[in-house]
Amino acid sequence: MTDLTRLSASDLAKLISTGEVSAVEVATAHLDRIAAVDDRVHAFLHVDRAGALEAAAAVDRGEITGPLAGVPIAVKDVVTTKGVPTTAASKILEGWKPPYDATIVERLKKAGMPILGKTNMDEFAMGSSTEYSAYGPTNNPWDLGRIPGGSGGGSAAALAAYEAPLAIGTDTGGSIRQPGAVTGTVGAKPTYGGTSRYGLIAFSSSLDTPGPCARTVEDTALLHAVIAGHDPRDSTSIPQPVPDVVAAARLGATGDLTGVRLGIVKEFAGDGSEPGVTAAFQESLQKLVKLGAEVVEVSCPHFEYALPAYYLIAPSECSSNLARFDGVRYGLRAGDDGNRSLEEVMSLTREAGFGPEVKRRIIIGTYALSSGYYDAYYGQAQKVRTLITRDFQSAFEKVDVLVSPTTPFVAFPFGSRTSDPYQMYLADLFTIPTNLYGGPAISVPCGLSEGLPVGFQIMAPTLADDRMYRVAAALESAVGTFTPPAL
Template sequence: MSDLTRLTAADLAAKIKSKEVSAVEVAQAHLDRIEAVDSRVHAFLHVDREGALAAAAKVDKGEVTGPLAGVPVAVKDVIATKGVPTTAASKILEGWRPPYNATIVERLQAAGTVMLGKTNMDEFAMGSSTEYSAYGPTGNPWDLGRIPGGSGGGSAAALAAYEAPLAIGTDTGGSIRQPGAVTGTVGAKPTYGGTSRYGLIAFSSSLDTPGPCARTVEDAALLHSVIAGHDPRDSTSIPQPVPDVIGAARLGATGDLTGVKLGLVKEFAGDGSEPGVTAAFRDSLEALVKLGAEVVEVSCPHFQYALPAYYLIAPSECSSNLARFDGVRYGLRVGDDGNRSLEEVMSLTRDAGFGPEVKRRIILGTYALSSGYYDAYYGQAQKVRTLITRDFQKAFEQVDVLVSPTTPFVAFPFGSRTSDPYQMYLADLFTIPTNLYGGPAVSVPCGLSEGLPVGFQVMAPTMADDRMYRVAAALESAVGTFTPPSL
């Protein structure tokens, strides 16, 4: 049944519903695939074999129904799963099993999905390469010596390696879209507040956004519709209906974009993108024009300040959120021999439990929030954020969506950027503005450069998630999907 791993989530759901195949057969096929290839890919930190087969059996018995009943899904290990290890890829949470489920997980269960396990990531979602996982890096199925993006590289790699048809990621500065781009998969960041953060281990509370990862735009839309919607347990959740993302994806798949205006951001033109990335992006624009779209150049003058603003806001919020990991209530506890003060135990625990990138960002954020520097750094960054939001609002008065490459370069070799944090941060150059604004954005594969995938990003106004799915599906209909070499 290995061919079951190559089907889309939509096809699997239809075959399970018609009883052409059983949910248990589908789950077993994916578990077998994980066993066959994940020792090389390392997309998963934990595989819940027993839980997956038990959930699939309930679907086959008719005990659980839903729009994605029986379809396997992988979940980023920053999302709480009751009784299943949830570590945020950090030693400080090694072995922690939450006593509750995140809202996202509850909705996945209600839709009948089958959770295969928890995927690898950069520790606490801080990184662009999944090299900062405390449990080792994930390989890119296109080339196992290259990064799968980050922080959600495990979820994207699981899709590209055919270990799962669907996955959940989180996007704080590009952590769904950038892995999607470099693995040739689809990654969507919903409108901030459109998906619940309850049960998400917080990195940057004003930016973190859970979202769907898939191999096709329609599958991403199906997953989006399942996990989105108002949640009273999340104070930032938007009490509005979920846009018709499935209908928009299916409309886009017809290949008609007549009347749709695409905004080309002028400030992204001299960005230093690799020539192959620029070429694939330009070819994709031409393909969309042939489908009836109109391209309009727009100016977003404050986008150039997005990267520095983000790297003040996100670390500041991270230094506050990660203060809870103190070795007192749960997780790792080091040096508690009865001879040390509580402060010493906390210090030793954090030193042993946090990795280098997490420590770097905590230090940056603590400094930015410190007395005498708050207004000069964090306060100024928030003002820049407001200007970027206004840039988006003005642009959307002229066009329906904005478009850009997802990331300036294709997947790079392991170790090639870890010594220079700034070069690593540039991976999110095109994705960060959307997080600061709060609108939705999606990355869809648009071509290859040097034999490696290139992503095309579509950005839409807040709560207009359907617009991005329509354009993404139209591009997919024009350029097709991309299959990595066999593992």
Template structure:
């Protein structure tokens, strides 16, 4: 095993820039690692070896020509299969898009290419990002490198598992209800959800348009900040994109790494410290709160009373939006088509295509959303959920008048065994209990490793006001400076 795969993205970029290693060497080392372990981890759905090596050669040629390289040039990155990649399969973990090769890159992917990063391939995910464990992929589950019999979180478990298994130093995820932060927590990696609108959704296959947020995943806070800086910023092709520059998240991460939080006021969310979380998770969280206090932070308890209604509100809003977004998958324009033998009507072909192409969880959410939006039920369900969303936003606004950032556990429990919760959707949905409020509000949140429970990683979540992403990076980096990073058992 090459030692290159154990380096951080920052270290790799430094070596490439100095000519002490080449981008091709780094890329090949990670491709070799994928070949060696991914049959057990199943982090990737598609590995683009040829494209990756070609991109790496271009970086080496630019460096040899004296061109100034970006801060992540030559660093490999894995991309969640929810983002379109020109000429490279994009399936969203679903049979309905099996084999589809988009004719264009998403804005996130284009910015990665422009920055000189090397895309290794596309990572596994719950179908259409609907899930909390990466067990709902049409192509089989991803396994947690800490324990291959356990889940890596969802829906972006492939992106997190690739980091923990040293198959990639950086990855991209998307977060609709916790799908970056939750996998980060249970794999001992860092996952950041930027402010909604702070990263472009152009080319992101939509699940819930008012919630979906692409973001960075890494093994260190600084690496996540560097990746955030590359992919973030205004995009005129995305109508929800915020026309403001990204806060200086890299400077904030470096400041936090000094271990000084003097003058920072952190609020512990009262509603997230009671029942519902495993004792080991709460113990690791409380130890981390004490550590933050020793770094100079002032810790206060903050009540956000409407957070307890976030889960039911989310599971009305997100399915409603998905039922609308997924209507485009009809077997007519692109993707799978079933039953088109010339003897069936268009409606029959659409029905057969969706029956064969969508998995059980996707069908469940489409049906819930269609019901919630139907005549006679819209106001009672979807309308009420949006009112709750407003109350949750007010809770955040009131809290941030008292503190600089909020902290909580990222997940109520550590990684559970594969298959343990698939029979009970509600138990599965509880995995995102602590992350969903941030999505409903639209602010940024980050998960950083804070300890172990029964030998498995626990994450601490930092939540900040909208467009104050730098605050969460500072706090997360400060905690990392005393807790350190986490290494799973060798595969």
């Protein structure tokens, strides 16, 4: 019998809609797979077997239909799920059961998609390896001694380990795309404001973007279509129709890119990418040229300041957003002996509840926002953000999309970048510019380097999410998909 965990979401949806398999069988196959392998992968922080089976049974009773009805999904633990533990991989929220669903979770439920559980991540989505999870790292299914990327390493690893056919991630500086790249899976960051932030535990509100993760481009597009679209509960949600990303992916899969102009960014050359990453990227570029695409070099002179600007803006917003964890309304309270003051209890709670990277970023953000430093740091970073946006706008006058490797290096061994936090930040070198600009970008597996997956990034103009799906699907048709060794 077919192993249901190896099928694409698109194929699973067809089998369920024609009645060849039941949604309960599909959910059970994935729950059993999680039970069999997750002690080694540790992609999940919480598995909701009963909830997933109940949602699947509703589809089997014919109560819900739709393009992905019955296809199970894993959700990053920074997204609230009513009554199901949501921790953002932090001790400060251990055991917290949100009283409401995020908008994207509501949409998954309306689409009849059983939620298998909540996936591991760097604490509050701050990191590039899941090593900053308070509950221990996720192991990369390609090599269990290596990082699965981050912050959304759990979602990406769940896909690569066939524990789930689809997953939700969030991308603030690359947290969907970089894990996709290092696990050989697909991850898309939609246009900022294209997917609702309502119910996301906020890290950096002007950058946080939830998005779809899958093993194929078409599956990613199908999930994108389910979760995207205007939400009146998010004031930065864009009140415009979502581009038809599914049609664009199907068009791209025909393998014709005639007339499509791909921009390579001059300033990304000599960027310190590993030779194997550069080689896989260049080979893929040649394959796209064979499909009819044209390659144009463009200059984005301010991209070299994207990383410094990001690591001022994101910590500044985080220092403000994480003030809500005060030991009063939800989560941990530490040191409340009946004598200590509110302020002392608050400080002890935050000290006990936050991990080192979160504390570092709160302190940096507090510094960058303090009077006397504001203009030189946060204010200047916001001006650089304007210049980076202008670089994108002028590039998109000459090309349809920009392309680059997703991340400079393949999955690295655990512990190799935690002692110097700035070395970890370099993982986001190519993904961050897009977040500052607000446009969409996708990572697609394009080859292997030393037996480990390399990701190819496609960045598109704001609201032109369909464009990146077309190029991504064309690349996938040319290079195929990549399967990790058996666990």
